[in-house]
Amino acid sequence: MPNVCFYFQVHQPYRLRDLRITDIGREDTEYFDDEKNRAVFRKVAEKCYLPTNRLLLDMLAADPDFAVSFSLSGVFLDQCKEYGEDVLDSFRALAATGRVEFLAETDAHSLSYLGSLEEFCLQVRSHVEKIQRLFGCTPTVFRNTELVYCNDLAHVARLLGFRGILAEGADAILDGKTPNVPYAPPRFRLPAQRERVIRTHRPHVRPSTDITILLKNYRLSDDIAFRFSNRSWAGFPLYADTFADWVAQSEGHSVNLFMDYETFGEHQWADTGIFDFLRSLPAAFRSRGIATRTPSQVIDDWRPHRNKTGTFDAHACISWADMERDLSAWLGNDIQHAAFTAVYALEGAVRASGDPDLIEAWRRLQTSDHLYYMCTKYWNDGDVHKYFSPYESPYEAYRRFSHALEDLRLRLGNRESGAGRRGRKSQYKHRSRTSAPMSESLFPNPS
Amino acid sequence: MFGWEFPPLHTGGLGVACEGLVRGLRKNGVNVTLVLPHRTTADGVDVRVPDGMDVVAVESMLQAYDDHDSFDVRLSAGIPGDINLYGPDLGAAVERYTAQSVTLTRDVRPDVVHCHDWMTYAAGVCAAKHHDAPLVAHIHATELDRTDFHPHPWIAARERAGLLAANSVIAVSNYTKSLLVEHYGIPDRKITVVHNGHDPKVAPLVAQHGKKRGPLILFLGRLTVQKNPSQFLDVARLVRAMRPDVRFVMAGEGPMLGELMRRACALGLDNAVTFTGRVSKEEAEALFRQADCFVMPSLSEPFGLVALEAIGHGVPVILSKQSGASEVIEHAFKVDFWDADKMADCILTILREQPLARQLRSEAPRILQRLSWQRQAGAVRSLYEHLLRI
Numbered sequence: 001m002p003n004v005c006f007y008f009q010v011h012q013p014y015r016l017r018d019l020r021i022t023d024i025g026r027e028d029t030e031y032f033d034d035e036k037n038r039a040v041f042r043k044v045a046e047k048c049y050l051p052t053n054r055l056l057l058d059m060l061a062a063d064p065d066f067a068v069s070f071s072l073s074g075v076f077l078d079q080c081k082e083y084g085e086d087v088l089d090s091f092r093a094l095a096a097t098g099r100v101e102f103l104a105e106t107d108a109h110s111l112s113y114l115g116s117l118e119e120f121c122l123q124v125r126s127h128v129e130k131i132q133r134l135f136g137c138t139p140t141v142f143r144n145t146e147l148v149y150c151n152d153l154a155h156v157a158r159l160l161g162f163r164g165i166l167a168e169g170a171d172a173i174l175d176g177k178t179p180n181v182p183y184a185p186p187r188f189r190l191p192a193q194r195e196r197v198i199r200t201h202r203p204h205v206r207p208s209t210d211i212t213i214l215l216k217n218y219r220l221s222d223d224i225a226f227r228f229s230n231r232s233w234a235g236f237p238l239y240a241d242t243f244a245d246w247v248a249q250s251e252g253h254s255v256n257l258f259m260d261y262e263t264f265g266e267h268q269w270a271d272t273g274i275f276d277f278l279r280s281l282p283a284a285f286r287s288r289g290i291a292t293r294t295p296s297q298v299i300d301d302w303r304p305h306r307n308k309t310g311t312f313d314a315h316a317c318i319s320w321a322d323m324e325r326d327l328s329a330w331l332g333n334d335i336q337h338a339a340f341t342a343v344y345a346l347e348g349a350v351r352a353s354g355d356p357d358l359i360e361a362w363r364r365l366q367t368s369d370h371l372y373y374m375c376t377k378y379w380n381d382g383d384v385h386k387y388f389s390p391y392e393s394p395y396e397a398y399r400r401f402s403h404a405l406e407d408l409r410l411r412l413g414n415r416e417s418g419a420g421r422r423g424r425k426s427q428y429k430h431r432s433r434t435s436a437p438m439s440e441s442l443f444p445n446p447s
Numbered sequence: 448m449f450g451w452e453f454p455p456l457h458t459g460g461l462g463v464a465c466e467g468l469v470r471g472l473r474k475n476g477v478n479v480t481l482v483l484p485h486r487t488t489a490d491g492v493d494v495r496v497p498d499g500m501d502v503v504a505v506e507s508m509l510q511a512y513d514d515h516d517s518f519d520v521r522l523s524a525g526i527p528g529d530i531n532l533y534g535p536d537l538g539a540a541v542e543r544y545t546a547q548s549v550t551l552t553r554d555v556r557p558d559v560v561h562c563h564d565w566m567t568y569a570a571g572v573c574a575a576k577h578h579d580a581p582l583v584a585h586i587h588a589t590e591l592d593r594t595d596f597h598p599h600p601w602i603a604a605r606e607r608a609g610l611l612a613a614n615s616v617i618a619v620s621n622y623t624k625s626l627l628v629e630h631y632g633i634p635d636r637k638i639t640v641v642h643n644g645h646d647p648k649v650a651p652l653v654a655q656h657g658k659k660r661g662p663l664i665l666f667l668g669r670l671t672v673q674k675n676p677s678q679f680l681d682v683a684r685l686v687r688a689m690r691p692d693v694r695f696v697m698a699g700e701g702p703m704l705g706e707l708m709r710r711a712c713a714l715g716l717d718n719a720v721t722f723t724g725r726v727s728k729e730e731a732e733a734l735f736r737q738a739d740c741f742v743m744p745s746l747s748e749p750f751g752l753v754a755l756e757a758i759g760h761g762v763p764v765i766l767s768k769q770s771g772a773s774e775v776i777e778h779a780f781k782v783d784f785w786d787a788d789k790m791a792d793c794i795l796t797i798l799r800e801q802p803l804a805r806q807l808r809s810e811a812p813r814i815l816q817r818l819s820w821q822r823q824a825g826a827v828r829s830l831y832e833h834l835l836r837i
Contacts, residue, residue, distance in 0.1 A: 020788065020789075020792050021689060021791075021792050021795045021796070022689070022792075333806055333810075334802045334803075334805055334806040334809075335800075335802055335803055335806050337802070338800070338801075338802035338803070376777070376778070376806075376810065392781070393777075393780075393781065395778070395779070395780055395803070395807070396780070398796075398800070398803055399780070399792070399793065399796045399803075402796060402799070402800050402803070403796070406799070
């Protein structure tokens, strides 16, 4: 009988202001909509983060075997500092139980893996350091933004020192095999040049010799995340006992339930009974002999069976988005490609500026949500893509985004032509070695 | 079917829509007898009327179309006036048209009587009664749209009476439907929304000669309050402040022309804005081919077929949110009619961001495949069948 592994994604983007072309080049142009971001953060905090964290804390206290894992994006943690110290404290309380695992990701919840290897490594490193500072633990399992995954990434993560990585249990690759057992990527070496970049920015002391892939069981995950309150679904209403039966009837080593944390209280409102469901799960699992494990524990448990590990071979990128499970939600049309290319075209100039404010702004523009809001997939069927966007259309998203980038470009240009460039450059080198490029200064170092 | 405008004698979208619908209905196997207030058999009209369709003209009843238009326009400009102001022309014409409606259709045995906009409603009511057939009132524009919500009571009353008398109402957008429910008290369930269609004609590839002077932004429509042309000038001023090389064209005629020209001069836009006056179909196409962006800033636009034409010519469009077209067009910027600043910003963004312009040009026309007149007329036919069943 398989065990269960919960991983919850916690993330909030910095949504953009209604920027106008006349704002570009002004001294004090602010890109992000502070009011809106605060309002969304507080709403989700009250509906989801605070009550669910409270509930999980109770569950951990009541059941000594219960365990969960989180990935908190760096931009989410930055927003905690700005809008919700109470939320941060509640995550700290969870961390203090010692039975909550925190995963590593890109600090800005970005698609930097696709844009720039160096930027990707820097972001992973700054995220790891942020988790260390805030929660006193070091992530050893990596999950990439939106579960974007491919063979190459697995080796990048391995060389960065991670022993595990999460991915979508995409049917196209599993081809009938179960997502409920750990897999390994095909073995190959990366080009020396790439290995060098990775080595330079590695957050861990040494690279990992091998890396284990944990795949999302999307059927059982989506039963909770998407279908829980769907009255036309055959499984409605879903009770913890039924769900535990489904897990018990599954094959394999571990059923990996990966979902957005906002499932609890935000996507599925409290009145759907989602909290009661969650509360009842540990007992339902226990009575069937199902243990809850974190990703690291799943990997540890698998050690004796290591010689049975199969290969998960993802040549092209997969993700957990939409039916396609590919990149088309972020890189599916002209404006998305243009925005993505334009952001990473600024990398050199942003680095060279050494200006922490510019680096931070640039990173926050890398957040994948900005590209997601520009998605026009499914429109041609006359069926508007049901996505969560703060803007009224993908074109509005692009308008705001392109203005922010234009302003950033201008600010970088002004710096370039200004004096003291060399001084700043050397300052940057220093910063990158100590690796505190962005908002970390917001957080007091507990040590 | 009772119509008022029909190409080539038309001044606005009503004529175009009417023609499209009639052709679409024919393709759906519906025979149409069209009653119009003017002869369309004059030169070139036969080509535009599908074979087998009866066009019954009410004889010697209306003066030139311009008068109808100018009437419309006087009202739009907000000149207060009582019924006598236009009674001798339009009012009398409507009365006469109505009086002859039964006579002209005596030999026809219609299953359904369908009438377009308030001028034909009374005729429709008479004919439906005489033939004992269900009445469909199609509404392309309400009096509220035309007058910036200062309706003429006589027209609004006739409009409402017709809508109430009809067995079923077809509105060209959800936007119009909500106006009917909210301001005319027409029951929600009685109204069916059938968006206008568009049959793109294959535009011939025309070689562009000469060097383009700079980006061109286009307005095309009657210069009346409803179309909000003065907003276009404000937008032009804002755009020029950032990009002095951008040119603006206001195509169309109407009672506000003089006022707009004066205003353009006052804003210092005399070298930036070109007023073309009324444009022919070919001239309009030439303008669409040159335009980098089309703006439809209407105050209240039941549909806005011209936006589909712009899209058909591959022009990125910026639409007033207060329009029916914005319900069906996805790949466009949609802005509140009063927000000149945002419209200007959208124009400047389209001009600066090539990938954006490219995507708007290539993606927006897909809507035209879904909005063919044949398909839209199919929805009308279904409504007819429903009415005949109950």
